Amino acid sequence: MLNTDSSFSINKSSVIYMLICSCGIILFVFFGVIPNQKKLAALDSDIISMEQQIKEQKILSPLLQDLLGKIQFKEVAGLSCEKKKGIEKSQFNTIEPVFQNILYKHRLILISFTQDINFMLKSIKNFFIKL
Numbered sequence: 369m370l371n372t373d374s375s376f377s378i379n380k381s382s383v384i385y386m387l388i389c390s391c392g393i394i395l396f397v398f399f400g401v402i403p404n405q406k407k408l409a410a411l412d413s414d415i416i417s418m419e420q421q422i423k424e425q426k427i428l429s430p431l432l433q434d435l436l437g438k439i440q441f442k443e444v445a446g447l448s449c450e451k452k453k454g455i456e457k458s459q460f461n462t463i464e465p466v467f468q469n470i471l472y473k474h475r476l477i478l479i480s481f482t483q484d485i486n487f488m489l490k491s492i493k494n495f496f497i498k499l
Contacts, residue, residue: 464481471478 464478467481468478
């Protein structure tokens with residue numbers, strides 16, 4: 369026959385270990401899972417808004433291209449400018465006095481007027497001026 373007097377008993381140390389493990393799991397959920405879930409929800413909403421913007425841009429892009437094609441830029445008289453020209457290496461020393469005169473008229477001081485290394489080695493026609 370069964371002995372009904374015996375009761376179910378758990379060691380005190382087992383209960384403490386079980387409480388510590390359950391507290392660890394709860395802390396992991398509260399500090400690890402829930403904040404990351406909120407961040408992921410925010411990222412999902414950002415992704416949805418960016419996808420919406422991309423759709424709008426895909427819809428409006430042909431319209432913009434059509435409008436840009438219809439616009440004809442007219443050159444205003446008196447505002448035309450010459451095409452940019454470089455200088456030859458032999459002309460470099462003759463340009464410094466021209467710049468000094470221009471700067472003197474505008475009350476600026478020429479600190480340095482140097483050739484770029486690319487200007488000296490290659491056929492690039494640019495140089496640097498420090499005011």
